[in-house]
Amino acid sequence: MGRLDGRIAFVTGAGSIGPGWGNGKAAAVLFAREGARVACCDISAAAAEETAGLIRAEGGEALALAGDVTDLEAVHTMVSQACDAFGGIDILHNNVGTLELGGPVETSLESWNRVMAVNVTSMFLTCKAVLPVMVARQGGAIVNVSSVGAITSVGPTYVSYAASKAAVNQFTRAVALDYAGRNIRANAIMPGLMRTPMVEKTLGAGMSADEVDAMLRRRDAACPAGRMGDAWDVAKLAAFLASDDAAYITGQVIAVDGGLTLRSSTF
Numbered sequence: 001m002g003r004l005d006g007r008i009a010f011v012t013g014a015g016s017i018g019p020g021w022g023n024g025k026a027a028a029v030l031f032a033r034e035g036a037r038v039a040c041c042d043i044s045a046a047a048a049e050e051t052a053g054l055i056r057a058e059g060g061e062a063l064a065l066a067g068d069v070t071d072l073e074a075v076h077t078m079v080s081q082a083c084d085a086f087g088g089i090d091i092l093h094n095n096v097g098t099l100e101l102g103g104p105v106e107t108s109l110e111s112w113n114r115v116m117a118v119n120v121t122s123m124f125l126t127c128k129a130v131l132p133v134m135v136a137r138q139g140g141a142i143v144n145v146s147s148v149g150a151i152t153s154v155g156p157t158y159v160s161y162a163a164s165k166a167a168v169n170q171f172t173r174a175v176a177l178d179y180a181g182r183n184i185r186a187n188a189i190m191p192g193l194m195r196t197p198m199v200e201k202t203l204g205a206g207m208s209a210d211e212v213d214a215m216l217r218r219r220d221a222a223c224p225a226g227r228m229g230d231a232w233d234v235a236k237l238a239a240f241l242a243s244d245d246a247a248y249i250t251g252q253v254i255a256v257d258g259g260l261t262l263r264s265s266t267f
């Protein structure tokens with residue numbers, strides 16, 4: 001018996017932007033291992049299909065959905081496709097997120113708007129489309145991926161990312177309170193310094209291989225645990241929060257960070 005037997009999950013950003021395990025890809029695969037049927041949504045059709053293929057290869061059921069979660073029409077289409085294929089949605093895992101470096105002066109308005117759209121508006125749109133489905137099914141669980149960047153600085157300046165993730169935290173609490181009486185829970189996860197393809201691709205952009213290596217070692221050293229976490233650390237909390245083991249937990253924002261936010265200075 002899996003903890004998510006019989007459940008239907010909708011995972012945004014279910015692929016990963018590079019080879020290896022991103023948070024969304026690991027969560028989609030773990031949800032399936034726990035018994036859920038999984039709609040894998042990604043702006044990249046190939047990335048969505050890759051994750052769906054991994055699930056099917058393990059004997060699970062998955063649907064690949066290509067679409068942009070910042071687009072209301074695309075979100076409604078993907079939610080309808082998932083409902084048509086599986087009969088509803090019980091778990092909404094809002095994993096999509098992007099990071100662009102800079103303070104208010106260096107960040108262009110376009111960059112600011114892009115980060116807000118991908119990190120916050122996407123969650124507003126998926127909730128808009130999925131909550132009525134959950135209400136009709138008389139229950140559901142929403143798990144939003146935030147970041148420790150919402151509450152602290154971990155080194156680089158990324159004002160839009162920090163503000164967007166802080167918005168994710170309070171958006172989660174507001175939805176949780178609104179829907180607590182309707183058996184729908186909403187919680188957020190704040191990953192710390194994780195070793196995912198996003199790190200090399202985004203923070204390591206323009207760096208040489210040696211510089212990337214040094215950056216990764218600095219990230220390991222910055223964690224009180226002595227090492228970065230990985231996508232599975234995030235996925236395991238997501239599976240717990242999505243399951244009935246967390247039936248009385250809602251509106252919570254939980255760090256998965258190896259103790260990172262316990263210290264006031266990092267690196």
Ligand SMILES: NC(=O)c1ccc[n+]([C@@H]2O[C@H](COP(=O)([O-])OP(=O)(O)OC[C@H]3O[C@@H](n4cnc5c(N)ncnc54)[C@H](O)[C@@H]3O)[C@@H](O)[C@H]2O)c1
Pocket residue numbers: 012013014015016017018021022023024025041042043044047067068069070095096097098118145146147148190191192193194195196197198199231
């Ligand atoms: N890696 C870390 O250290 C770290 C730390 C804190 C928080 N996070 C958070 O984890 C989440 C992402 O994790 P990941 O490893 O899965 O990231 P990722 O960058 O690998 O992205 C996952 C997928 O999202 C897709 N995507 C991007 N924009 C999209 C859009 N508009 N519509 C649909 N799909 C889109 C990409 O194509 C990609 O396949 C983000 O919310 C990020 O902020 C990561």
